[in-house]
Amino acid sequence: MTQGTAQVLAGPPAAAALLDEARRRAARLPRPPHLALVRVGEDPASVSYVRGKAKKASEVGLSSHVHALPGDTTQADLLALIGTLNAEPAVSGILVQLPLPAHLDPEPVLLAVNPAKDVDGLHPANTGALWNAHEGLRPCTPAGIMALLAHHGVTVRGARVVVVGRSALVGRPVAGLLLNADATVTLAHRVTPDLGAVTRGADILIVAAGQPHLITPDMVRPGATVVDVGINRVPTEDGKGRLTGDVHPDVAHVAGALTPVPGGVGPMTVAQLLMNTVIAAERQHVQPEVTGELVR
Template sequence: MEEMTTTPRVLDGVAIAAEIKAEVGTEVQQLVARGVVPGLAVILVGEVPASQIYVRSKVKTCGELGIYSEMLTPPESITTDEMLALVAALNAREDIDGILIQLPLPKHVDTKRLLEAVSPDKDVDGFHPVNAGRLQSGQPGLTPCTPAGIIEILKRSKLPITGQNAVIVGRSDIVGKPAAMMLLNESATVTVCHSKTRDLPKFTREADLLVAAIGRPGYVTVEMVKPGATLIDVGINRVTDAAEVENFFPGDAVRAATFAKRGSVVVGDIHPAAFARSGAYTPVPGGVGALTIAMLMHNTVKAAKLRRGISTGKS
């Protein structure tokens, strides 16, 4: 067993995301030299302020890296059939390599049907069942951005994956399940836990690598962590209760000031006190979340290459 380091290593997602974006920018220049401009279409339905912010940053990053982007903003009243027609039109366009449907969609729209209507070769979110199957069988395809970001953080930080006991808390189709498959593909020994797991701490305390993606603030406590483990915190939870803020960040003047100003602070799925027990961890914010847009850009370029039979190298 590895010795516990005195000071845990902070895994800087912002710096790693910047590295990936720089690499993608270089790949875009190489494609443009061959007459190929990668293109991303983002569909944003209705007026959801949080979604608008996310989409703007995606479009802005495309511009910075030389990727063509188009933002489609149908009204909230759009029907499933109208959305399906919009997706079909984008599937048919040669200049669009990636299609992203910003979630959540209005309740009356059939999200599952829409995500499955996107051509698997343009599914830059990696949610289509065909891409899930490709991931499971180890074939080239597009993989979900957040789990792919987790693998990049581990590899670029030179942290071991092969042979490690990896425990994932959370089994969503977006993070938990694909992260389990990617870690398995990297030869980790993987256990997937969830809200119905009996004696969850028994499993988490065995984890050399612990991925928390259950969407509950501070769910993984210090007692649940093996000393020296690598902690990957996928959670982004807004805490709006003063007592909870004090529980998560006792004596933290910076967080207290943020809470006083905004009325909320962000906390992950791992209790901040648990990080001190780790060997390395991703902070919240500034950890896994920072990788999502970088991996979306990576996927858009990868889709452009795969669609044209251009080698994608190690990716």
């Protein structure tokens, strides 16, 4: 395969800019924003992810604490910890690392997090605020995508955007953010008839379907901006596997701009998590009595 011609929408420089902003804003607060990271069990991936978030928080000037609970923690004990963190004024943001062990139900745990400290941006109060264009904490990956596009000078206002994938983590919230930014948005999914006919109409195509190489060059309008959110591990002859996206690499020959996998959207998610923690701390500083209601 020859080298593609699309502009590379690299995540690291965009994430660095977002982290720099978070660092500046955190330094203006009377005390460092504090991120509470809750992990249950010793799943190696979760241990690594939480360690990385704590390390990055320190680099930005935030404080953090990992609440590492044993794998047999009960639902009641986990909810009790969330309640304690909600009530602690020094805690700016709370993140519960998923997945939880199988015996725990994540939904009531996530619902228990105070929306004003919900730095994942997934509480229904924050979801409702997003879709009503009200102030609230935004989901990290979708907000990171918007920051990535802005950093690289991609104009969203007035653009025709197609989002492939309708998950609560990426597809639906990024569609809401795009609508709030005055884009014309089509939300497609696995049962959309003739998906290529839909995606070829996009000025900006965002793909978060979790299916390797779903989008092929014939499905992309020449010159379009393509954001590949997919991270899939596919087998290789050496048995180690490799990471690839939802977009076929040959799309680089057609698109005007394309995010790489890895090194595209991924770095933006953690950067936005830390920015959300700073935003939560800023709002709590203005209104220090944080209750169960969404801070507006």
